[in-house]
Amino acid sequence: MITSAVPEIPKQQAWRALTALCIGLFTTMVDQSLVAVAIPHIREDLGASVNQVVWVSSIYLLMFAAPLLVTGRLGDRFGQRNVYAVGLALFVGSALGCFFAPNVESLIVIRAVQGLGASLMNPQPFSVINQIFPRERRGAPMGVWSAVAGSSGLVGPVLGGLIVGAAGWRWVFLLYVPLGLLALVMTLRWVPKLPTSVARIDLVSVIVSIVSVFAVVFTLQQGPDTGWPGWLWLVLAAGVIAGIVFVWLQRRASRRGADALMPLELFSIRNFALGVVSVTTLGFTVYAIQLPIMLHLQSGAGLSAEVAGLLIMPMAIISITLAPVVGRLADRLRPGVISTIGFSTLISAMALFALLMRPGVPVGWMLIPIVLLGASNALCWSSNSTISMRGLPRELIGAGSGVYNTARQVGAAVGSASLGAVMQIGVQVTDISSAMGNAMLLPIGVLLIGLIAVSQFRSDLSAR
Template identity: 55%
Template sequence: MTATTTPPIPENRAWKALGALSVGLFLTLLDQSLVAVALPRIREDLGASLNQAVWVSAIYLLTFAVPLLITGRLGDRFGQRTVYLAGMALFTAAALACAFAPTIELLILARAFQGLGGSLLNPQPLSIIHRIFAHSRRGAATGVWSAVASSAGLFGPVVGGVLVGAVGWRAVFFVYVPLGLISLVAVARYVPTLPRGASRIDYLSGVVSLIAVLGIVVALQQGPELGFGPLIWLSLAGGIAALVLFVWMQTRSTAPLMPLRLFETHNFSRGAFAVFTLGFTVYSVNLPIMLYLQTAQNMPPETAGLMLVPMGVLSVLMSPVIGRLTDRVAPGTISRIGFASMITAMSLFAVFMIADATPWALLLPILLFGVANAMCWAPNSTISLRDVPQDLVGSVSGVYNTARQVGAVVGAATLGATMQLAVTLTGFGTAMGIAILLTVVPLAAGLAAVSRFR
């Protein structure tokens, strides 16, 4: 057996390692919807302005998304286990600081460090999966990763609503502390110290990548809030220019941060684009759905949150099963069905909202969305990363996670701007339906990409 097919640890220990890693992955992605529920109470308790309250979420997303290209490569250089533990320690300590923050300014500062901790740990599980599992078992393992990555945001509104309503907004941050400590202990015990890949990192490229992602993400994230004025366009133009410079530098560097030979792997280049379209859709549609249920249908927030539970449960239960199937069927077969199902679900959401259907009618697309989630994420991750060079797994994970996260930012900005415009031109429910219908376009492009898997 070759090195790429022989796992470094027994499979039962590998599954325990994956469970420990999944706790951190779940927490970093749950945060993006969990904390949003607490913002009104935070604003009231700390006497914060609306803009300050928005930055409690925005600063986390910035410090989480911007460094992902670098933090993925850091795993290659210093070891995925080491970087994960450092990230989880920072994330947990910052969460504790958030829970005790006496002012809005200190809360925002602690959130910045929490996002950085999340960025350090987030790319590592996917890299470790492809090093501790045999080639034939990566589909099942990636299915678990996909279940966590695709469903974490769906549970945020429910968990957040319960914690804020029953205990208070500080409980949202306190809950991270015991879970973070559990993950630290379990990862230290079960995840092995793996051979390091990169001998050094091109830090100049890293700085340029930070500028590129920062410029683009700030423009897309803050544009709808601040209005697309000259500064926003300058940020976007600067980010794009830095991105072009970054790509050029990768062709000249002896230790590139994002080796362009990654994209010579046929399935990875298609899968990275497809996960962008998934991030665009999955991380942005919760807002119009929740607004429709609560505003257009006058549903209590707790009930509206519970409406989304079947979506998350179906995704969690099905993803490992779909992952195992991915190892046995032709590449792209399940992905095509998944993307087509997600397009159908988004279309049904739009039709029902525009028709002012009862909330219970939405259960059909909600259930279909949960199934489609599992059929899209698990196969896409497995097929995209299964055959990339082992010495570049950190870079691969950083690029893949960056594509997902930038897709989420672009989706949130696009749907947010569309909702604001449409609601001035038509009824509220129709405006929410139009916003969701926009996701069909990137999903169709994603379907075209996965149809070319081989």
């Protein structure tokens, strides 16, 4: 049954709902950095090969990214709260399964289910926020949401190191259980049931979209490690072809007046289309640069993992503190002002990283770009999300959320693969610190595309 009236949500309940959603988000977004710390211990304890433990992380990211176009639309069809709760239950149950996993093979399978749970959860809060908060007051909640998402990867290495060192790798997964159960209870209690807006979802489009995203992300993940063999290029080609077929299916559905999985009219909304471009460049940069920074600090500058993790903590603190304030400003200032400042600051941080990640440069100087990176995270993510989603009609919010999150994840996969290739080439011709510093130049060119995109944001009245 499709309903159309959005119930009026009291302000206090809206913020409670956001709190519940943020706790769930944190559990899914912190996973990659937490588990990365545990990988060496998993390999030793379970007697796994390098390839097997890589898949412990990779399968989660694949199953997270591949269905995002679909899971966003599922919220429109079955209700965002319902889909979010199912995803959270899957995630928590899988985390408990990971804690008891007897071998690496079963751990990989359970991690795939856990990634699917995260994918079901991830697009729903965007849809909920854009329905329970008035248009003119969405900046602050979007800022909080973005702060949690942006800082989770920065907190992960420190938190993971403490847990693994004190209790072992299995307790990393057990951490998700109380957090997830708390989020589930709060979600069922505080997140309201919202109107549905889609009658049916085309199964063929679902299959084709998952094949396309899975193939592209799989290729980008495995290429650097496998040396880009011929069969992998065939997988990529299959993904591209599936993507073309998917667009054709969506165009045909739109012409028939049917419910498209990814309505192409989304891209006629100027700010949303520009926001998708810019969030792709953010994903390319922010999710990839942690590795070269940590390699420089540990392998180049000789810091311990704990000290290196503490050194980058100001990023998380600044980002969490500034993001809600930035979100409120995004409601008041002309679209694009904050995003332009944010992208310019992020480009400046990359340039400083490239300059300072050199042999003999005192490590204390790294605090300057680290602080800039924290500030730019707050300036870029919250304002970009607010402006991109604000102009969408309610019936397109779920689909738009899926597209937006898919763009971010694909950007992250492309960034990780590209930066990984540059780092591998760099260490063959120079020292580790210089190689990592040179790699930080790559995101600058990509971020310039994002800077151009956000500078073209327009007021809502002229955004189409």
